[in-house]
Amino acid sequence: MRQTPVVEARESVVMRGAIVALLLFMWMPIVIFKPFIGILLWDWISHMNPHKQTYGFAMFFPFLDFVAALTIGGLLISKDKKSLPAHPIVAIILIYFIWVTFTTIVGFEPGYSFEKYTYVFKVLLFAFVAMMVMQSPNRLRAFVFVMAASLAYIGVKGGLFTILTGGSGRVQGAGGMMDDNNQLAMAMAMLLPLSMYFVQHPPLKILKWPFAGATFAIMLSIVGTQSRGGFVALAAVMGMLLLQSKHKFKLIAVLVPLVIGGLYFMPDSWKNRMQSTENATEDSSFRGRVVMWRFSSNVADDNPIEGGGYNVFYVRRAQELYMPPGEIPRAPHSAYFEVLAEHGYTGLLLYLSMLLTGWYAGGSAAKKFRKHEETKWIGDLCAAIQLGLVGYAVGGLTVNIATFDLFYHYLAVIVMCSNVGDEILARQTFRVADDGKKIIAAGPKKWSPHGSGSKAARQKTSPT
Template sequence: MRGAIVALLMFMWMPFVIFKPFIGVLLWDWISHMNPHKQTFGFAMFFPFLDFVAALTIGGLLISKDKKSLPAHPIVAIILMYFLWVTFTTIVGFEPGYSSEKYIYVLKVLLFAFVAIMVMQSPNRLRAFVFVMAGSLAYIGIKGGLFTVMTGGGGRVQGAGGMMEDNNQLAMGMAMLLPLAMYFVQHPPLKVLKWPFVGATFCVLLSIVGTQSRGGFVALAAVMGMILLKSKHKFKMIALIIPLIAGGLYFMPDSWKERMQSTENATEDSSFRGRVVMWRFSSNVADDHPIEGGGFNVFYIRRAQELYMPPGEIARAPHSAYFEVLAEHGYTGLLLYLSMLLTGWYAGGSAAKKFRKHEETKWIGDLCGAIQLGLVGYAVGGLTVNIATFDLFYHYLAVIVMCSNVGNEILKRQTFKLSDDGKTVVAAGPKKWSPPKPTSHAAREKANPI
């Protein structure tokens, strides 16, 4: 029954996609982040809905008369540079055929980001895109949070499929979602939804804890620390956070506490030692191939393992986004990857500061601030989880570009004045052109000849 419902929803909207590409972007958004078909049974579970939606959306974009150009934004430029570089490293890598599967995945992720930037260029479309993305991820977070409560923290919240395949990746996704969930508490689509969004945010928080991911716990701590640092109500936040932490520690079982405390003895942990081995492997590959690296999935290529794996060790996942990029794309790729992350961070902060000044664009400024905090969770989580190709990171970058486009268009159409408090800038209405008034009699005659 679930498969039939999901298939009906997909096929019902597909005919409209060719005429309204933004509907296709929203469907693409939903499928990418929630993977609804993966939670069904039968033919729907394996049917390539995403490929059909993507093809129809691109076809509709080609025949549409709407504006289709990518904006001149630093984020767009650095993503394009990174994509061109990974294309090169795939071609010259150890085994291009073996690397092609991951390359195609990255191609689809970046294609969606670019199509979304081109299509979602209005306030309502931006709101819809972010709401669908947050709602799709919140569905997973609410399920995980309720599961954590029902099992008393004893059961582990596992991966949800797609980009969040295992519990570590799920924890990263939820840590990135948390600031966005708090944004919707601040800016709910309807006022009656504020308290349900508060409950959903709390479930997202519990789902991170329920994954029992040590990397997720560190990412959560980083995000909460940045939220506290940027908050104007620090004492209120501390007064709220301390009881939550104390209650959570009391509530969670001993097995969870022991796993979290194992971070203190990381050097004695076999999992940590395995990660260090893979980080050494990445360094060895980069030392021999500093420019181009070994190409996608070099960790699983037998020839690379024989050359660069420390003797007697078993190959596994890299467990670090930074060492993942280093081994696959060399020091050049790592530099571009870090530049992409820092550009997103800086652009998000700059846009937040710019748009929060104006009443008409304050919601955009707060959205950029939430996305920037989400990037903190990604950057910290990437230290111990291989999430270099994580969909949500590139889609967050796309949202910052969308916010800049929409915010700048709103500001162009408005003239502003200071509010009564002398601090907030409010819209005074659309700009109207009027000819300058001549000041002298001669000038007036010249301007209005008989």
């Protein structure tokens, strides 16, 4: 007897869960001996949430916690270098984490704060462990590729859904950090420059055109979320890309037809939602955001140093004290007001410092490494990450993404790029020719994840 389509679909999803579980369990024993494999698994689970797209036990099994524990255990017994790179981004993240730990302890209701604090702890733990482990060119490439491919999978699905529904269906959240359509749009806006990077530097030549197609699908998925904040973030990324590009006219020639075609393709419901930004003061959604921004300011004005702690927006006592009369509490809908209410003006200053440090470090590294042929790919990667941070900064104006995984992971990638790029340049040895003028490259040293080599090797290859 033939099964119904519903039963067949359910069995298919159950089978998918079994396959995902098998893949993860198969790699777990290796993680103890190869911590970088654990980082890549951690990377995949964090950004794609493959188990959440299944049914049955796999959907709820804490794969990420198991992988994290095994990775850290493997790192402890490994002989690899275990210190964090000396970088301003590392310092500012550590200071910020210390501060949010303090605000969690002294907040209005530590019980309300603890769940979000635990989430942030896990996000930063992954960033720090990744910085410690992924300190070679191949590991850096693998880390970024897994991140991009995991998110691109979601972007391609969203783009295809937008095409199939003619833009009338809304692309919803994918779980994890992309819990709703607004957060998914932010992730895709941040991913877009990275996808373009892989068109320029594909791991394999055969992947160049698939990434080009994925880039187009990612843009469609942002539009398909019907997120006004996502649309603004997309515009900011594309505008900054246009300003930085050396081929402005070519880029305009490609973008203008896409924009015109996209506007013609999208239904009236989408156009009306985007045009509602012109009448923001009459929009109930926008008005609700302004109410929560006022709530955040009221909390910070009374608690300027420490704020109210994580999730202060849902603490009844805080609502009674600081919510404008007659208004309904909701999410803050702004990363900046989110931090302001939860961690005070001190926390907001540290958060902005972290964002600006990442943006400046990414730009500086891009400029530095693009000068050398050996590290040009790292310079281009840093430029893509910096552009992604622009999307994050603009999107954060209207979406509460202060604890967004991808932001902190992008900061980690900048640190990895700086560390690996400096190591590659340090491997280049030079000597002065007999005429005292011409400098001749003596060739690169063998790569070592522990540094530039032994003392004897450094003395042997030192400039003459």
